[in-house]
Structures are given as C-alpha cells and as structure tokens.
Amino acid sequence: MTSRRTFITMATAGLGGAVLPGNSGWARGFQEGGELPAVVSTWNFGMAANEAAWKILGSGGYALDGVEAGARIPEDDPAVISVGYGGLPDDRGKVTLDACIMDEKGNAGAVACLEEIRHAVSVARMVMEKTPHVMLTGRGARDFALSRGFKRENLLTPAAKAAWKRWKKAGAHFKPVINIENEILQNHDTIGILALDRQGRLCGATTTSGMAFKMHGRVGDSPIAGAGLFVDGRIGGAVATGSGELVMKTLGSFLVVELMHKGLSPEEACREAVMRIVSTNPGYRDHQIGYLALKNNGLYGAYSLQPGFDYAVRTPSYNRLLTARSLLG
Ligand code: ASP
Numbered sequence: 001m002t003s004r005r006t007f008i009t010m011a012t013a014g015l016g017g018a019v020l021p022g023n024s025g026w027a028r029g030f031q032e033g034g035e036l037p038a039v040v041s042t043w044n045f046g047m048a049a050n051e052a053a054w055k056i057l058g059s060g061g062y063a064l065d066g067v068e069a070g071a072r073i074p075e076d077d078p079a080v081i082s083v084g085y086g087g088l089p090d091d092r093g094k095v096t097l098d099a100c101i102m103d104e105k106g107n108a109g110a111v112a113c114l115e116e117i118r119h120a121v122s123v124a125r126m127v128m129e130k131t132p133h134v135m136l137t138g139r140g141a142r143d144f145a146l147s148r149g150f151k152r153e154n155l156l157t158p159a160a161k162a163a164w165k166r167w168k169k170a171g172a173h174f175k176p177v178i179n180i181e182n183e184i185l186q187n188h189d190t191i192g193i194l195a196l197d198r199q200g201r202l203c204g205a206t207t208t209s210g211m212a213f214k215m216h217g218r219v220g221d222s223p224i225a226g227a228g229l230f231v232d233g234r235i236g237g238a239v240a241t242g243s244g245e246l247v248m249k250t251l252g253s254f255l256v257v258e259l260m261h262k263g264l265s266p267e268e269a270c271r272e273a274v275m276r277i278v279s280t281n282p283g284y285r286d287h288q289i290g291y292l293a294l295k296n297n298g299l300y301g302a303y304s305l306q307p308g309f310d311y312a313v314r315t316p317s318y319n320r321l322l323t324a325r326s327l328l329g
Pocket of ligand 1: 211245
C-alpha cells in the first residue's frame with residue numbers, strides 16, 4: 001500500500017504554443033507526487049544523492065542543506081565521470097566544473113570553469129551566502145574557494161586521463177552528442193537536484209564537469225540561473241541536463257517554471273521547454289535534453305528529447321528511479 005498520490009489534471013494554459021505534429025493528444029497532463037518533504041534529482045546517481053538529501057529532509061532539515069548534501073555525493077564519486085572528482089576533462093585535459101544553487105527566496109550562487117576544487121556546489125553556496133555576487137568564474141572562483149578553506153586537489157583521475165588520451169588519439173573531434181558519457185560507462189551528465197522541505201521551502205542545485213572534451217573555457221547551462229537551474233519558491237523549480245548550448249539559448253529551466261506558473265503540470269512544462277528547442281533547431285536529433293521539475297506542492301515531472309532520461313524521486317512513501325517520457329524513440 002502506498003500513500004503516494006497521483007494526479008491527473010487538465011492543462012489550462014500554454015498548450016496552444018506547441019509546435020510539433022502529434023501534440024494534439026497532449027491535453028491531459030500527468031502529475032505525480034504531492035507529499036512533503038520531497039527530493040528529485042537527475043540520472044541514476046540521483047538515487048544516492050537523494051539518500052544523502054533525505055537524511056536532512058527526513059528529519060525536518062532545510063532544503064538548501066539537502067540539495068547541497070545530495071549534490072556532493074556524485075562530486076565525490078570517481079565513478080561518476082560527468083561531475084566533480086573523476087569528471088571527464090576539457091580538450092586540454094583540465095577538469096573544469098560548473099555549479100549553481102538557488103534557495104526558496106530566489107537567491108542564487110554559482111561557479112563556472114572552476115578548477116582543482118572538488119565540491120563546486122559548496123563553493124556556489126558560499127558565493128551566494130558570503131559575497132554580493134551571483135557567479136564567480138575560473139581563477140577568481142578558485143581563489144575564493146581557497147580563501148574559504150577548500151582544499152586544492154587534482155580532479156583528473158587516471159581513468160578520466162586515459163579517456164581523454166583515447167579521445168585525442170581518435171582525432172580529438174568534438175561533437176555535442178547524446179550523452180557522450182553513456183558510451184564510456186553507464187553514467188550520465190549533470191546532477192540537478194530539487195528539494196522541498198517540511199516547511200515548504202523549495203531549493204535546487206546543479207553540479208557538473210560539463211560536456212566531456214569541451215573547448216577550454218567553455219561554460220554550459222548548469223551554472224546559469226534560469227538555464228540549468230531555476231527556483232521560484234512561490235511556484236516551483238526546474239533543472240536541465242543535456243546539450244547546455246541549447247538549454248542556455250532558451251533559458252530552459254526558467255521557461256519550465258514559468259509554464260508551471262501558467263498552469264501546466266511539471267511534465268507538460270518540461271515537454272513544452274523541450275519543444276521550444278526542437279522548434280528552432282533542425283539538428284535537434286543529435287542532442288539530448290532532459291528537464292526535471294518540482295512544484296512547491298510536491299508534484300513533480302520530467303520530460304526528455306531522447307529516451308533514457310532517468311530521474312530519482314524520494315518522498316515519505318516513495319524511493320525510486322523513474323524514466324521520463326520522451327519525444328523521440
Ligand atoms: N548540461 C551540461 C552541459 O552542457 C551537460 C549535461 O548535462 O550533459 O555542460
């Protein structure tokens with residue numbers, strides 16, 4: 001027996017903007033959840049991240065502490081080759097990290113192109129809480145982290161170095177493919193995590209080493225508030241994973257939250273944001289985009305362009321890995 005609530009709702013707004021044929025059957029939105037506290041996060045490593053977040057949320061703690069604790073798990077795990085320590089490097093063999101965090105009041109902190117500091121999400125939180133700024137980049141971000149007591153370390157593991165060398169040997173050709181990580185190990189992409197605590201405070205975080213073998217200096221969507229992550233505590237939050245360039249150009253996570261504000265379910269809002277990208281990018285089939293959203297009443301949903309976008313959900317009565325519905329395949 002489960003107390004998990006499932007909601008079927010009629011969408012009330014925004015569906016007229018849909019751009020692809022075959023959308024007419026999308027009048028009904030499927031929403032799941034509705035319990036507090038709740039935590040949702042991207043990909044299969046989200047299960048372990050949710051577990052860490054749950055230790056805080058389940059005992060009445062703050063959602064911001066929950067998302068930070070959750071995001072730190074894949075940052076620590078060398079087997080996760082797209083986040084933190086063990087992340088695949090850029091074209092010069094350097095591991096550069098992007099992260100963002102937002103609280104229920106709309107405060108944001110971020111780091112981009114951060115090197116040699118494992119817990120980018122915690123540096124992002126310090127940017128939010130201890131500086132008058134929203135984002136620090138590159139050397140400035142590292143100097144700030146060091147000044148706050150973070151440890152400097154080499155994040156390039158032997159396995160990631162070997163993968164980079166293989167890539168160089170194969171011609172060093174960069175293609176923003178559908179989960180390049182997927183081809184190497186069964187791990188994926190950015191962790192985006194959203195949590196709603198017992199007091200109804202909604203917070204979110206993202207952290208990633210970005211696209212493998214990207215150009216040195218490249219920053220993706222993940223550290224950009226509105227692109228890889230957006231939280232409006234009065235409405236809900238969203239996170240993105242996949243081709244950051246496409247997400248950035250549509251401010252995808254902001255769009256998802258705005259669409260939920262207009263009345264779409266989390267899944268519908270995620271789907272519309274995917275459609276926005278599809279409608280302006282003829283080459284969309286070569287990309288993956290995944291959105292995951294959580295409303296401030298605990299309802300959640302996700303949608304992706306390609307099949308295979310998994311996300312982890314933890315509520316008082318539910319602890320599972322789900323697969324989002326997708327446009328293709
Ligand atoms: N969105 C990330 C980036 O573009 C990568 C990913 O999630 O796959 O850096």
